[in-house]
Amino acid sequence: MNPPLLQFNDKGIYCQQADVYLDPWRPVKNAIITHGHSDHARWGxxxxxxxYSNIPIIKHxxxxxxxxGKNWNETFTINGVKFSFHPAGHIIGSAQIRVEYKxxxxxxxGDYKTEDDGISVPYEVVKCHSFITECTFGLPAFKWSPQADVMTEINNWWAENRAEGKTSVLFGYxxxxxxxxxxxxxxxxxPIYTHGAIENMTNIVRPxxxxxxxxxxxAETKKENLLGSIVIAPPSAHGSTWIRKMTPFVTGTASGWMTFRGAxxxxxxxxxxxxSDHCDWTGLLESIKATGAEKVICTHGYSDIFSKYLRELGYDARTAHTQYEGETNDTDES
Structure with missing residues:
Protein backbone atom coordinates (compact mmCIF):
# COMPACT_ATOMS: atom_id res chain seq x y z
CA MET A 1 0.00 0.00 0.00
CA ASN A 2 1.38 3.40 -0.97
CA PRO A 3 1.95 5.95 1.82
CA PRO A 4 -0.32 9.02 1.97
CA LEU A 5 0.70 11.86 -0.32
CA LEU A 6 1.36 13.99 2.77
CA GLN A 7 2.55 12.51 6.04
CA PHE A 8 3.27 13.93 9.49
CA ASN A 9 6.60 13.13 11.11
CA ASP A 10 8.89 14.64 13.73
CA LYS A 11 10.11 17.33 11.31
CA GLY A 12 6.86 18.50 9.75
CA ILE A 13 4.42 17.68 6.97
CA TYR A 14 6.31 15.54 4.48
CA CYS A 15 5.72 14.72 0.83
CA GLN A 16 7.84 11.61 0.28
CA GLN A 17 7.38 11.52 -3.50
CA ALA A 18 8.83 15.04 -3.85
CA ASP A 19 11.15 14.83 -0.83
CA VAL A 20 9.92 18.18 0.43
CA TYR A 21 8.34 19.47 3.64
CA LEU A 22 5.51 21.95 4.18
CA ASP A 23 6.16 24.43 7.02
CA PRO A 24 8.63 22.10 8.79
CA TRP A 25 9.51 22.83 12.41
CA ARG A 26 12.95 21.19 12.27
CA PRO A 27 15.73 21.88 9.75
CA VAL A 28 15.25 20.09 6.41
CA LYS A 29 16.70 20.25 2.92
CA ASN A 30 13.63 21.56 1.06
CA ALA A 31 10.82 23.55 2.67
CA ILE A 32 7.68 25.05 1.15
CA ILE A 33 6.48 27.87 3.40
CA THR A 34 2.92 29.19 3.77
CA HIS A 35 3.65 32.50 5.52
CA GLY A 36 6.08 34.47 7.64
CA HIS A 37 4.97 33.82 11.22
CA SER A 38 7.67 32.23 13.33
CA ASP A 39 5.85 28.95 13.98
CA HIS A 40 5.57 28.30 10.23
CA ALA A 41 8.73 29.88 8.78
CA ARG A 42 11.70 28.67 10.79
CA TRP A 43 15.42 29.11 10.45
CA GLY A 44 17.75 26.31 9.34
CA TYR A 52 6.88 36.19 -3.82
CA SER A 53 5.18 38.60 -1.41
CA ASN A 54 6.40 36.54 1.54
CA ILE A 55 10.08 36.68 0.59
CA PRO A 56 10.93 40.10 2.12
CA ILE A 57 9.09 39.11 5.29
CA ILE A 58 10.94 35.86 5.91
CA LYS A 59 14.27 37.40 4.90
CA HIS A 60 13.67 40.14 7.47
CA GLY A 69 9.34 32.73 -5.06
CA LYS A 70 6.21 31.69 -6.94
CA ASN A 71 3.08 33.54 -8.07
CA TRP A 72 -0.48 32.74 -7.07
CA ASN A 73 -1.77 29.64 -8.88
CA GLU A 74 1.60 29.04 -10.52
CA THR A 75 2.22 25.29 -10.76
CA PHE A 76 5.71 24.01 -10.05
CA THR A 77 6.57 20.33 -10.27
CA ILE A 78 8.97 18.33 -8.11
CA ASN A 79 9.50 14.69 -9.12
CA GLY A 80 6.05 14.48 -10.67
CA VAL A 81 4.23 16.20 -7.79
CA LYS A 82 2.47 19.46 -8.67
CA PHE A 83 2.49 22.27 -6.12
CA SER A 84 0.87 25.71 -6.18
CA PHE A 85 0.18 28.60 -3.79
CA HIS A 86 -3.33 29.95 -3.23
CA PRO A 87 -4.35 32.92 -1.04
CA ALA A 88 -5.07 32.08 2.60
CA GLY A 89 -6.23 35.55 3.72
CA HIS A 90 -4.41 35.20 7.05
CA ILE A 91 -1.78 37.94 6.74
CA ILE A 92 0.22 39.60 3.96
CA GLY A 93 1.73 36.90 1.74
CA SER A 94 -0.06 34.01 3.46
CA ALA A 95 -0.80 31.02 1.25
CA GLN A 96 -2.42 27.63 1.15
CA ILE A 97 -0.38 24.92 -0.54
CA ARG A 98 -2.11 22.70 -3.11
CA VAL A 99 -0.41 19.36 -3.73
CA GLU A 100 -1.41 17.04 -6.59
CA TYR A 101 -0.05 13.66 -7.65
CA LYS A 102 -1.68 11.18 -10.03
CA GLY A 110 -1.32 26.99 7.01
CA ASP A 111 -3.24 29.67 8.93
CA TYR A 112 -6.23 31.27 7.22
CA LYS A 113 -9.33 33.42 7.53
CA THR A 114 -12.19 34.03 5.12
CA GLU A 115 -12.96 37.71 5.84
CA ASP A 116 -11.27 40.21 3.52
CA ASP A 117 -9.14 42.39 5.80
CA GLY A 118 -8.01 44.89 3.17
CA ILE A 119 -4.31 43.99 3.36
CA SER A 120 -4.14 40.26 2.54
CA VAL A 121 -5.11 38.69 -0.77
CA PRO A 122 -8.56 37.26 0.10
CA TYR A 123 -8.95 33.57 0.88
CA GLU A 124 -9.55 31.32 -2.11
CA VAL A 125 -11.50 28.05 -1.96
CA VAL A 126 -9.40 25.21 -3.40
CA LYS A 127 -11.16 21.96 -4.23
CA CYS A 128 -9.42 18.86 -2.93
CA HIS A 129 -9.80 15.31 -1.64
CA SER A 130 -7.90 15.84 1.63
CA PHE A 131 -7.79 19.10 3.59
CA ILE A 132 -5.25 19.86 6.33
CA THR A 133 -6.75 22.68 8.37
CA GLU A 134 -5.83 24.70 11.40
CA CYS A 135 -8.57 25.09 14.01
CA THR A 136 -7.12 27.67 16.39
CA PHE A 137 -10.64 28.87 17.21
CA GLY A 138 -12.48 25.61 16.62
CA LEU A 139 -15.20 26.09 19.23
CA PRO A 140 -18.79 27.35 18.69
CA ALA A 141 -18.08 30.15 21.20
CA PHE A 142 -15.84 31.86 18.65
CA LYS A 143 -17.97 33.91 16.27
CA TRP A 144 -16.47 37.06 14.79
CA SER A 145 -18.25 40.35 14.17
CA PRO A 146 -17.50 42.08 10.85
CA GLN A 147 -14.15 43.86 10.79
CA ALA A 148 -15.84 47.21 10.11
CA ASP A 149 -17.83 46.93 13.35
CA VAL A 150 -14.75 46.08 15.43
CA MET A 151 -12.74 48.92 13.92
CA THR A 152 -15.58 51.32 14.73
CA GLU A 153 -15.29 50.19 18.35
CA ILE A 154 -11.53 50.73 18.30
CA ASN A 155 -11.73 54.17 16.69
CA ASN A 156 -14.47 55.28 19.12
CA TRP A 157 -12.34 54.06 22.04
CA TRP A 158 -9.37 56.03 20.73
CA ALA A 159 -11.47 59.19 20.28
CA GLU A 160 -12.85 58.89 23.82
CA ASN A 161 -9.37 58.47 25.27
CA ARG A 162 -8.11 61.45 23.29
CA ALA A 163 -10.96 63.60 24.63
CA GLU A 164 -9.82 62.66 28.14
CA GLY A 165 -6.20 63.56 27.39
CA LYS A 166 -4.97 59.97 27.49
CA THR A 167 -2.78 57.94 25.17
CA SER A 168 -4.32 54.80 23.66
CA VAL A 169 -1.93 51.84 23.61
CA LEU A 170 -3.24 49.01 21.45
CA PHE A 171 -1.47 45.64 21.45
CA GLY A 172 -1.28 43.43 18.38
CA TYR A 173 1.44 41.17 17.01
CA PRO A 191 -1.36 60.75 15.05
CA ILE A 192 -0.37 57.08 15.01
CA TYR A 193 2.78 56.03 16.86
CA THR A 194 4.42 52.61 16.75
CA HIS A 195 6.77 50.49 18.83
CA GLY A 196 10.07 49.77 17.06
CA ALA A 197 9.16 46.13 16.34
CA ILE A 198 5.91 47.22 14.70
CA GLU A 199 7.60 49.98 12.72
CA ASN A 200 10.35 47.68 11.45
CA MET A 201 7.92 45.06 10.13
CA THR A 202 5.55 47.68 8.74
CA ASN A 203 8.36 49.24 6.73
CA ILE A 204 9.09 45.81 5.23
CA VAL A 205 5.54 45.43 3.90
CA ARG A 206 4.81 49.07 2.96
CA PRO A 207 5.86 48.48 -0.67
CA ALA A 219 13.97 57.72 23.50
CA GLU A 220 13.62 61.26 22.15
CA THR A 221 9.83 61.10 21.80
CA LYS A 222 8.25 63.65 24.12
CA LYS A 223 5.50 62.49 26.44
CA GLU A 224 3.31 65.49 25.62
CA ASN A 225 3.38 64.56 21.93
CA LEU A 226 1.92 61.15 22.73
CA LEU A 227 -1.12 62.47 24.60
CA GLY A 228 -4.27 61.74 22.61
CA SER A 229 -2.43 59.63 20.06
CA ILE A 230 -2.70 55.89 19.51
CA VAL A 231 0.36 53.68 19.90
CA ILE A 232 0.47 50.24 18.27
CA ALA A 233 2.73 47.89 20.21
CA PRO A 234 3.48 44.15 20.42
CA PRO A 235 2.10 42.24 23.43
CA SER A 236 5.61 41.91 24.87
CA ALA A 237 5.70 45.68 25.47
CA HIS A 238 2.94 45.45 28.07
CA GLY A 239 4.35 45.98 31.55
CA SER A 240 7.75 47.03 30.23
CA THR A 241 9.67 50.18 31.10
CA TRP A 242 9.04 51.32 27.51
CA ILE A 243 5.33 51.83 28.13
CA ARG A 244 5.82 54.19 31.09
CA LYS A 245 6.55 57.00 28.64
CA MET A 246 2.86 56.87 27.63
CA THR A 247 1.45 57.89 31.05
CA PRO A 248 -1.43 58.63 31.34
CA PHE A 249 -2.47 55.80 29.05
CA VAL A 250 -5.25 53.27 28.47
CA THR A 251 -4.49 49.80 27.10
CA GLY A 252 -6.35 47.57 24.67
CA THR A 253 -5.72 44.27 22.92
CA ALA A 254 -7.02 43.08 19.55
CA SER A 255 -7.28 39.28 19.51
CA GLY A 256 -9.73 36.46 18.99
CA TRP A 257 -9.05 35.42 22.58
CA MET A 258 -10.84 38.55 23.77
CA THR A 259 -14.01 36.51 23.27
CA PHE A 260 -13.32 35.21 26.77
CA ARG A 261 -13.49 37.78 29.55
CA GLY A 262 -10.87 35.88 31.53
CA ALA A 263 -8.32 36.38 28.75
CA SER A 276 -8.60 37.59 14.81
CA ASP A 277 -6.57 36.68 11.75
CA HIS A 278 -7.94 33.13 11.92
CA CYS A 279 -11.31 31.61 11.01
CA ASP A 280 -14.04 31.43 13.60
CA TRP A 281 -16.17 28.30 14.09
CA THR A 282 -18.51 29.09 11.20
CA GLY A 283 -15.66 30.09 8.91
CA LEU A 284 -13.90 26.78 9.50
CA LEU A 285 -16.99 24.71 8.80
CA GLU A 286 -17.95 26.67 5.68
CA SER A 287 -14.40 26.49 4.32
CA ILE A 288 -14.19 22.73 4.77
CA LYS A 289 -17.55 22.18 3.11
CA ALA A 290 -16.59 24.39 0.16
CA THR A 291 -13.46 22.35 -0.61
CA GLY A 292 -15.49 19.18 -1.19
CA ALA A 293 -12.90 17.25 0.82
CA GLU A 294 -13.87 13.92 2.33
CA LYS A 295 -10.80 13.61 4.54
CA VAL A 296 -9.91 16.39 7.00
CA ILE A 297 -6.84 16.54 9.22
CA CYS A 298 -6.98 19.08 12.05
CA THR A 299 -3.75 20.58 13.32
CA HIS A 300 -3.25 23.30 15.94
CA GLY A 301 -6.02 24.72 18.08
CA TYR A 302 -9.06 22.91 19.46
CA SER A 303 -8.22 20.03 17.16
CA ASP A 304 -9.64 17.12 19.16
CA ILE A 305 -13.00 18.77 19.76
CA PHE A 306 -13.24 20.07 16.23
CA SER A 307 -12.29 16.78 14.55
CA LYS A 308 -14.81 14.92 16.71
CA TYR A 309 -17.54 17.29 15.53
CA LEU A 310 -16.48 16.80 11.91
CA ARG A 311 -16.77 13.03 12.32
CA GLU A 312 -20.30 13.53 13.61
CA LEU A 313 -21.01 15.42 10.38
CA GLY A 314 -19.77 12.45 8.36
CA TYR A 315 -16.22 13.52 7.50
CA ASP A 316 -13.24 11.21 7.75
CA ALA A 317 -11.55 13.53 10.25
CA ARG A 318 -8.64 13.15 12.63
CA THR A 319 -6.10 15.17 14.57
CA ALA A 320 -2.39 15.49 13.79
CA HIS A 321 0.16 16.78 16.27
CA THR A 322 2.25 19.72 15.04
CA GLN A 323 4.35 22.50 16.52
CA TYR A 324 2.22 25.30 15.08
CA GLU A 325 0.87 27.69 17.68
CA GLY A 326 -1.99 29.64 16.12
CA GLU A 327 -2.88 32.95 17.76
CA THR A 328 -1.08 32.57 21.06
CA ASN A 329 -1.26 34.81 24.06
CA ASP A 330 2.40 35.53 24.59
CA THR A 331 4.20 36.01 21.28
CA ASP A 332 4.48 38.93 18.90
CA GLU A 333 4.34 37.00 15.65
CA SER A 334 1.77 34.22 16.03
Missing part, protein backbone atom coordinates in the same frame (compact mmCIF):
# COMPACT_ATOMS: atom_id res chain seq x y z
CA UNK A 45 16.34 24.90 6.08
CA UNK A 46 18.67 24.60 3.08
CA UNK A 47 16.10 25.73 0.50
CA UNK A 48 12.89 27.72 0.91
CA UNK A 49 10.03 28.08 -1.57
CA UNK A 50 7.26 30.58 -0.83
CA UNK A 51 5.02 33.17 -2.47
CA UNK A 61 13.00 37.51 10.10
CA UNK A 62 15.49 34.79 9.12
CA UNK A 63 18.32 36.72 7.46
CA UNK A 64 19.99 35.74 4.21
CA UNK A 65 18.45 32.43 3.17
CA UNK A 66 18.25 30.52 -0.09
CA UNK A 67 14.67 31.27 -1.14
CA UNK A 68 12.75 31.20 -4.40
CA UNK A 103 -5.06 12.85 -9.68
CA UNK A 104 -5.02 12.98 -5.87
CA UNK A 105 -5.26 16.50 -4.44
CA UNK A 106 -4.37 17.68 -0.95
CA UNK A 107 -4.50 21.22 0.44
CA UNK A 108 -2.59 22.49 3.47
CA UNK A 109 -4.08 25.75 4.74
CA UNK A 174 3.97 42.80 14.73
CA UNK A 175 3.26 40.89 11.51
CA UNK A 176 -0.31 40.93 10.26
CA UNK A 177 -2.42 42.25 13.12
CA UNK A 178 -0.51 45.51 13.43
CA UNK A 179 -0.82 46.31 9.72
CA UNK A 180 -4.51 45.35 9.74
CA UNK A 181 -5.09 47.82 12.56
CA UNK A 182 -3.06 50.54 10.86
CA UNK A 183 -4.96 50.11 7.60
CA UNK A 184 -8.30 50.66 9.32
CA UNK A 185 -7.58 53.32 11.94
CA UNK A 186 -9.30 56.69 11.52
CA UNK A 187 -6.36 59.04 10.99
CA UNK A 188 -8.58 62.09 11.49
CA UNK A 189 -8.61 61.34 15.23
CA UNK A 190 -4.90 61.92 15.75
CA UNK A 208 3.03 45.93 -0.93
CA UNK A 209 0.15 47.77 0.78
CA UNK A 210 -1.04 51.33 1.30
CA UNK A 211 -0.75 52.22 4.99
CA UNK A 212 -1.07 55.56 6.81
CA UNK A 213 1.98 57.45 8.09
CA UNK A 214 3.32 56.30 11.45
CA UNK A 215 5.82 57.70 13.94
CA UNK A 216 8.30 55.46 15.72
CA UNK A 217 8.45 55.90 19.50
CA UNK A 218 12.07 56.57 20.44
CA UNK A 264 -8.60 40.14 29.11
CA UNK A 265 -8.06 39.87 32.87
CA UNK A 266 -5.01 37.65 32.39
CA UNK A 267 -3.49 40.16 30.00
CA UNK A 268 -4.29 42.99 32.41
CA UNK A 269 -5.63 45.29 29.70
CA UNK A 270 -8.37 47.89 30.02
CA UNK A 271 -10.24 46.93 26.87
CA UNK A 272 -10.42 43.85 24.67
CA UNK A 273 -11.41 43.88 21.00
CA UNK A 274 -12.34 40.61 19.31
CA UNK A 275 -10.32 40.71 16.09
Missing amino acids: HQNYITH RLGEINVS GEIWVFT SLGKAQRLLKNLDTSIG QIDLPPTIRVT RRRRAVDRGFVL
